[in-house]
Amino acid sequence: MKLTDDMLAMLPDTRGHFGDYGGRFVSETLIDSLMTLEREYTRLKSDPEFQATFDKDLADYVGRPSPLYFAERLTKVAGGAQIWLKREDLNHTGAHKINNTIGQALLANFLGKKRIIAETGAGQHGVATATVCARLGLECHIFMGAEDVKRQSLNVFRMKLLGAEVHAVTSGTRTLKDAMNDAMRDWVSNVDDTFYIIGTVAGPHPYPLLVRDFQSVIGRETREQSLRQAGKLPDALVACVGGGSNAIGMFYPFLTDETVEMYGVEAGGLGIETGRHAAPLSAGRPGVLHGNRTYLMEDDNGQISGTHSISAGLDYPGVGPEHSWLKDLGRAQYVSVTDDEAMEGFRQLTRIEGIMPALETAHAVSYAMKLAKTMDKDKIIVINVSGRGDKDIQTVAELEGIEL
Amino acid sequence: MSRISGVFEALKGQGRKALIPYITAGDPAPDQTVALMHTLVAAGADIIELGVPFSDPMADGPVIQLACERALVHGTSLRQVLKMVQTFRETDGDTPVVLMGYLNPMIAMGFEAFADAAKSSGVDGILTVDLPPEEADEVAPMFTERGLDAIFLLSPTTTDERIRAISGHSSGYVYYVSFKGVTGAKGIDVDEVALKVEHIHELTALPVAVGFGIRDAETAAEVGRVSDGVIVGSVLVDTIANNQSDPEQLKRALTDLLHPMRQALDGLAS
Secondary structure, eight states, X not given: OOOOHHHHHTOSOTTOEETTEEEEEOOHHHHHHHHHHHHHHHHHHTOHHHHHHHHHHIIIIIOOSOOEEEOHHHHHHHTSSEEEEEEGGGSGGGBTHHHHHHHHHHHHHHHTOOEEEEEESSSHHHHHHHXXXXXXXXXXXXXXXXXXXXXXXXXXXXXXXXXXXXXXXOSTTSSHHHHHHHHHHHHHHSTTTEEEOOOSSOSSTTHXXXXXXXXXXXXXXXXXXXXXXXXXOOSEEEEEOSSOHHHHHHHGGGTTOTTOEXXXXXXXXXXXXXXXXXXXXXXXXXXXXTEEEEEEOBOTTSOBOOOOOSSGGGOOSOOOHHHHHHHHHTSSEEEEEEHHHHHHHHHHHHHHHSOOBOHHHHHHHHHHHHHHHXXXXXXXXXEEEOBBSGGGHHHHHHHHTOOO | OOHHHXXXXXXXXXXXXXXXXXXXXXXSOGGGHHHHHHHHHHTTOSSEEEEOOOSOOTTSOHHHHHHHHHHHHTTOOHHHHHHHHHHHHHHOSSSOEEEEEOHHHHHHHXXXXXXXXXXXXXXXXXXXXTOOGGGOTTTHHHHHHTTOEEEOEEOTTOOHHHHHHHHHHOOSOEEEEOSSSOTTOOOXXXXXXXXXXXXXXXXXXXXXXXXXXXXXXXXXXXXXXHSSEEEEOHHHHHHHHHTTTOHHHHHHHHHHHHHHHHHHHHHTTO
């Protein structure tokens, strides 16, 4: 099916559904706040002052536009299509996450909320949230799985330096999904004065819409840059998918361009066949978690499964509902690479281009290298380099048996 | 008339209020749940809310979250919970049982299969915490067709328009969440609850049961005075957690907790 602008304008529908996915599956106490948020966002979306402020912040504070860079050496090594890199790692705070936190913090300000909460996995969204809170003088609470606090200690320290209070979550699997549970619990308890900045395109409506809109700047810039620098649109887009915010930000502005293929790369962990992964689109089935209907990793009884990934940011059993819709539609392909393959991608981009990617991003790098080999030399692949790898050096050192 | 409506009718005739305890099925172990349900009835329960354990109970506080974890260690599944109700029904045909839980286990079982099994097991009502009526148009009719009551939540943040709409989708009773928070938290303000429940009574003819924050007989009586029933959860689940190793002691502890609530509520009638 060919997607048109008219079709996309209808999605999500008034109930926040993308086809069978999305929606607003939360307890009653949160409904009123979500409806207010939806109403205010709909108003502000077409408010020139709000948009101008957002654009100005992205330019002057985040440092946008981020470059689109032709990775000539990586292209040679892969031996096929040209590989270009969208450098979201060069944003302030080192990842795409800040595009969204700038947008949502502006919303919080317009709504007069002075207390901000957020969940984080790898810590990138936590740092991006703590950063905008510092800048706007807002109280900031970050919920992070105890397991992730341990493996991303650098980012924990950054958040604390920025003035945020970091709450280590010890329930459940002690990772991103549990952090999101606790953030929801905090929100329901402090709903009057608190704004919840969700970091990915999941959660109850209107969050998947908000986050996608704020992240779409990635794809819009890429479109323009590709036309200008390469003289044509990309042939393929590759992005890693945990919740899926950097991927949707890259994909969305290209959805109606039929010639542009899209690949979302999930965390294959130790291998899909081992069950120890974080790839719901590759190996899960639809269910409801964290306020939306989407593909999930779960057991036969509908209990959410533990996930495994080398990368904390992809270690999540769900995925944004718009991705579930795109998967069923066949508009985007969802694939996975293992921990080991991702590590190889990390090493290659670091050594061949001098760009150290986040372990999340390394999944996209690894898949793009494979994909490039299957495509002609005149084709163009754009990898969304969603974040930089500084935060992961401890994990990498441990894996390589190096003591820092 | 459903078993739940029958209970509220009968209580109303006697000027009494419903006592509705909640426990999580499978906590502390699946083979104790049916016995604990009978204990609750003997201690004065009018209706039982039986929690279906879920791995990610995001509307619940730590007490019920831990109960879910204890139940899931034993692999307590939705199908097993339905079997527990079936066993309970063998010796208790009167006390309504409401399953309370999250949507995903129902989706995994399949709505139709779940609704059929719930009916044949002797379940009376379904309360799905993360299913507002707007998302219930597929499953709610399956409940209604089988005579199962669909029970929805109202909260301090629910607007009048929604109170009317939600009540329209509900049967049996509506569950008023007494404060903005998770289960087991402190924060109930009885005067505020009284005002809100009085207001809800103006908007719906359904009985209004109030839950969250009711931990003792005194609060139960205060809330019972202004509502049609009180739901008591975390304090019971806490008691289960503290008496896991001794089933007989656990039954006594639950009775000691619930019985004074029963007496306090019945004291309102005289």
